[in-house]
Amino acid sequence: xxxxxxxxxxxxxxxxxxxxxxxxxxxxxxxxxxxxxxxxxxxxxxxxxxxxxxxxxxxxxxxxxxxxxxxxxxxxxxxxxxxxxxxxxxxxxxxxxxxxxxxxxxxxxxxxxxxxxxxxxxxxxxxxxxxxxxxxxxxxxxxxxxxxxxxxxxxxxxxxxxxxxxxxxxxxxxxxxxxxxxxxxxxxxxxxxxxxxxxxxxxxxxxxx
Amino acid sequence: xxxxxxxxxxxxxxxxxxxxxxxxxxxxxxxxxxxxxxxxxxxxxxxxxxxxxxxxxxxxxxxxxxxxxxxxxxxxxxxxxxxxxxxxxxxxxxxxxxxxxxxxxxxxxxxxxxxxxxxxxxxxxxxxxxxxxxxxxxxxxxxxxxxxxxxxxxxxxxxxxxxxxxxxxxxxxxxxxxxxxxxxxxxxxxxxxxxxxxxxxxxxxxxxxxxxxxxxxxxxxxxxxxxxxxxxxxxx
Numbered sequence: 308x309x310x311x312x313x314x315x316x317x318x319x320x321x322x323x324x325x326x327x328x329x330x331x332x333x334x335x336x337x338x339x340x341x342x343x344x345x346x347x348x349x350x351x352x353x354x355x356x357x358x359x360x361x362x363x364x365x366x367x368x369x370x371x372x373x374x375x376x377x378x379x380x381x382x383x384x385x386x387x388x389x390x391x392x393x394x395x396x397x398x399x400x401x402x403x404x405x406x407x408x409x410x411x412x413x414x415x416x417x418x419x420x421x422x423x424x425x426x427x428x429x430x431x432x433x434x435x436x437x438x439x440x441x442x443x444x445x446x447x448x449x450x451x452x453x454x455x456x457x458x459x460x461x462x463x464x465x466x467x468x469x470x471x472x473x474x475x476x477x478x479x480x481x482x483x484x485x486x487x488x489x490x491x492x493x494x495x496x497x498x499x500x501x502x503x504x505x506x507x508x509x510x511x512x513x514x515x516x
Numbered sequence: 517x518x519x520x521x522x523x524x525x526x527x528x529x530x531x532x533x534x535x536x537x538x539x540x541x542x543x544x545x546x547x548x549x550x551x552x553x554x555x556x557x558x559x560x561x562x563x564x565x566x567x568x569x570x571x572x573x574x575x576x577x578x579x580x581x582x583x584x585x586x587x588x589x590x591x592x593x594x595x596x597x598x599x600x601x602x603x604x605x606x607x608x609x610x611x612x613x614x615x616x617x618x619x620x621x622x623x624x625x626x627x628x629x630x631x632x633x634x635x636x637x638x639x640x641x642x643x644x645x646x647x648x649x650x651x652x653x654x655x656x657x658x659x660x661x662x663x664x665x666x667x668x669x670x671x672x673x674x675x676x677x678x679x680x681x682x683x684x685x686x687x688x689x690x691x692x693x694x695x696x697x698x699x700x701x702x703x704x705x706x707x708x709x710x711x712x713x714x715x716x717x718x719x720x721x722x723x724x725x726x727x728x729x730x731x732x733x734x735x736x737x738x739x740x741x742x743x744x745x746x747x748x749x750x751x752x
Contacts, residue, residue, distance in 0.1 A: 438639060449651070
């Protein structure tokens with residue numbers, strides 16, 4: 308007997324039902340999702356990335372941050388992302404990450420591994436440029452015991468000629484007469500990290516009918 | 517079988533001698549061979565099974581039935597009503613049509629811990645020990661356990677410049693939180709830090725009223741505080 312058509316039908320139905328349930332139906336439910344207007348201002352939550360932030364996002368992808376850092380604060384009974392302070396949402400009311408938070412992400416950088424902490428809301432947890440730059444240069448300076456590799460290649464160590472640079476790193480030890488200066492790529496990456504800030508409430512009746 | 521029924525145009529050639537099949541003696545006397553004796557070993561065998569038409573065993577039907585039942589129960593329990601907004605802030609109120617239950621007042625210590633983890637812990641570390649010599653500790657810190665007014669000012673407007681904490685010298689910047697944190701948030705996080713016995717701190721809690729008064733008194737302050745300025749300040 309020839310079981311080819313029957314086998315094909317079974318395999319096709321298996322994958323088709325998975326695709327309908329996991330891809331098609333959610334995309335239909337969420338296709339009308341829009342950024343929420345902030346009362347009294349022209350801004351929205353979330354907001355589109357600026358040009359510098361998008362360049363930083365490309366650095367984030369190029370240097371493989373996504374391999375060790377997820378961008379999804381999870382909720383529910385079996386995870387403690389909220390307890391660890393990784394949640395999005397306004398001050399004092401942390402929440403899990405929601406579809407709205409990813410409206411301007413192409414592609415969405417959810418990540419699968421948590422060798423390092425979740426970064427879905429790092430811009431809210433730490434909005435200080437100097438911290439981010441110091442941490443990228445040598446993670447051990449800001450986070451004792453960190454196993455993150457150094458991204459010092461995003462910085463330039465050069466001899467001071469005349470006046471020192473205005474944006475030279477102040478907290479990183481360096482021999483006298485020299486200075487460590489972040490490159491444009493480092494600044495773009497920090498701008499992107501600071502843009503990962505979802506400190507707003509989401510209550511959208513009818514967003515997913 | 518494949519014997520041509522029509523007369524062949526060419527004269528039939530004599531058959532070549534057949535290859536020995538069973539044994540040479542029987543082959544030589546092929547006309548007299550007993551066919552039923554030849555087939556008896558084959559007839560002795562069972563018929564080859566053919567799949568596709570047997571009834572499904574009862575145990576398999578039972579297992580399938582249990583799986584389908586479990587799947588239905590799982591979907592009914594965990595599907596979230598198939599809603600895309602099931603994880604939004606107040607999903608229960610959204611899809612039951614009822615008004616949201618009044619939010620429970622958050623325990624101040626819990627609120628303070630949340631705010632600490634969400635705003636302070638990246639530098640001062642989740643255990644409050646800081647990252648010397650870059651970021652000073654809050655656990656067991658002489659500054660944290662002294663004057664509350666200084667800490668309120670630091671959180672409101674930030675801090676910069678050299679400072680000696682627990683005998684060690686630090687020189688760094690702390691950002692201002694006046695715009696991000698409300699009075700009750702600052703009071704909660706300062707109370708969490710100052711009264712945290714696990715960190716070795718035993719100072720008094722801070723009330724939102726105290727923070728509001730400090731915010732009012734320092735509203736014209738635009739730059740971060742320095743250690744020399746703060747050391748002159750005493751009082752809540």
